[in-house]
Amino acid sequence: MRIIDLSSPVDASFVEPDPVVHEVLSPREGALHMSEEMRTHFGLDFDADELPGGEFLSLDRISLTTHTGTHVDAPSHYGSRAAYGDGTPRHIDEMPLDWFFRPGVVLDLTDTGVGTVGVDRLERELARVGYRPEPLDIVLLRTGASQWVGTERYFTDFTGLDGPAVEFLLDLGVRVIGTDAFSLDAPFHDIIRRYRASGDREVLWPAHFAGRRREYCQIERLAGLDALPVHHGFTVACFPVKITGAGAGWTRAVALIDP
Numbered sequence: 001m002r003i004i005d006l007s008s009p010v011d012a013s014f015v016e017p018d019p020v021v022h023e024v025l026s027p028r029e030g031a032l033h034m035s036e037e038m039r040t041h042f043g044l045d046f047d048a049d050e051l052p053g054g055e056f057l058s059l060d061r062i063s064l065t066t067h068t069g070t071h072v073d074a075p076s077h078y079g080s081r082a083a084y085g086d087g088t089p090r091h092i093d094e095m096p097l098d099w100f101f102r103p104g105v106v107l108d109l110t111d112t113g114v115g116t117v118g119v120d121r122l123e124r125e126l127a128r129v130g131y132r133p134e135p136l137d138i139v140l141l142r143t144g145a146s147q148w149v150g151t152e153r154y155f156t157d158f159t160g161l162d163g164p165a166v167e168f169l170l171d172l173g174v175r176v177i178g179t180d181a182f183s184l185d186a187p188f189h190d191i192i193r194r195y196r197a198s199g200d201r202e203v204l205w206p207a208h209f210a211g212r213r214r215e216y217c218q219i220e221r222l223a224g225l226d227a228l229p230v231h232h233g234f235t236v237a238c239f240p241v242k243i244t245g246a247g248a249g250w251t252r253a254v255a256l257i258d259p
Contacts, residue, residue, distance in 0.1 A: 006140075006178075006236070006253040008223040010062070010069040014150035021063040027055035066092075066248040072100070072176075072240035073218040077247035078211035085215070092249040093242045095217060099175050102138045104236035104255060105131050106228050109159050110144040116162040116186045116206075122169070129231035135173025138236040142225040145181035149223065160186040163206030170214050176238070178219030178253070184208065219253060228255055 012022035025033065031048035034056045038044040048054055067073075075082060075089035082089040107125045109117055126132055133139055145158035158181035166184075169177055177184060184207040185191065194203045207218070219238055228234065235256040240249030 002257040002259065004224060004227050004255040004257065006222050006224045006238075006255055007070040007251070008146060008149050008221050010064060010250070011150060012062075015152050015154070016064075016068060017155070018065045018068065020068060021061075023061040025059035025061070027053075027058050030059055031056035033059075066243065066246055066250065067220070069250055070219065070221045070223070070253050071248045071250045072238060073208075073211075073220060073248045074240075074246065075211050075215050075217070078208050081212070082215065083213045089211075089215070091244070092240050092246045093244050095240070097239060099136065099217065100138075100239045100251075101235065101237050102136050102176070103134065103232070104138045104140055104234050105129065105133055105232040106140040106142055106225050107231075108142050110142060112143070112159045114157055114159065114187060115190050116160045116165070118162050118165050119168045122161075122165055131232040133169065133172045133174050136175055137173075138176045138178060138219075138238070139169055139174050140219075140222065140225055140236070141177070141179040141181075141184075143179060143181045144226075145179075146221075146223040146225070149221075155182050156187050156189060158182060158187060160184055161207045163202060163210055166207050166210040166216075167214075170210070170216055175216045176219060176236075177216065178222050178236075178238070180222040180225050181220070183220060184218045219251065222253060229257065233257075 012020040031051050031054055035046055035048040038046050074092035074095060076091045081087050143159045148154040161184055185205045191203060238251045238253040240251050243249050
């Protein structure tokens with residue numbers, strides 16, 4: 001089985017709206033820290049130099065949001081109330097795992113510009129690849145934005161879905177929609193420009209706000225979709241990290257392709 005990485009890295013050197021802080025405690029520093037902790041908390045006298053090579057274990061401390069790097073948005077990310085079920089959207093740790101290990105289909109939207117695409121564009125691409133998503137299939141959108149990851153352009157030059165396009169996929173039974181862009185919606189500047197011009201609130205983050213009416217998850221900030229040798233016939237694994245009460249969880253998304 002071939003495994004293709006569909007994830008973008010968490011990198012403290014990347015441009016991010018919320019900068020990543022990554023501190024590394026070296027194995028030597030870990031030895032000194034351990035020695036001090038043993039004396040302070042356990043009353044044990046153990047010198048760091050007694051360890052092989054004078055080293056213990058490294059330790060990474062990272063400060064970041066759950067929306068940094070490749071991640072899965074939970075329904076609770078879209079709002080505090082939902083129009084379905086008991087009205088309380090689920091957090092990422094409450095989502096069914098079988099949503100995140102499913103057949104995938106990748107749709108090529110790289111010929112579109114900044115803004116949104118609608119149902120007609122998705123219909124044309126599905127016809128081109130000769131596949132219609134089955135219930136619980138994972139739909140991946142290749143916008144080409146992943147080439148800009150780590151730069152300012154990553155947050156301004158990409159294509160999102162409009163509200164009807166999301167509803168179209170949900171009507172097919174899709175419950176996880178992924179994109180290689182920063183967001184499943186259009187870039188912030190494009191959304192605000194169209195809102196100021198029209199005054200229509202329907203243009204304000206329609207892909208996210210659709211999740212207030214119907215339960216679904218997004219995978220944002222994917223990568224490597226251009227490495228997929230087929231448009232469908234592969235399996236996506238994108239289990240989110242189990243963070244209690246969180247609106248999103250990081251994932252190491254991969255595609256599994258049978259020989």
